[in-house]
Amino acid sequence: AWVNHVMFSPAGRWLAFFPQDNTARVKDLSQGASGPVTVVRWTGLPFLRGAFLNEKCFVACGFDCSPVLFRYDKDWELAGCIDVRLADSPLASRPRTPPVGALGDASAASSCFAKVRRRFG
Secondary structure, eight states: OOEEEEEEOTTSOEEEEEETTSEEEEEEGGGOTTSOEEEEEOSSSOEEEEEEEETTEEEEEETTOOOEEEEESSSEEEEEEOOTTGGGSGGGGSOOOOBOSTTOSHHHHHHHHHHHHHHHO
């Protein structure tokens, strides 16, 4: 599968990339070239862009325009979709990840995604 986007974490420890196969893949660069790559599967369409928010969190968004949060806690995992308005869209009929509860209310999720928008202009 070809790669849609590649990004480095702010401190340069992590390399994340989004192949066309509906996954997010993250490599710990501190483990060298032979270190493992974590593969996180996504049920939506492939990701096109992403941005690290810090060393343990990044946001990705793809063809379905659904921003998704990933977190690191011993391993990388899909935390959930942060778009609370997705239920109102034409894409609502397809299976999706529920909104992230750990972020708190909708304003916290919106604030998180606004940081990503400002970063990419």
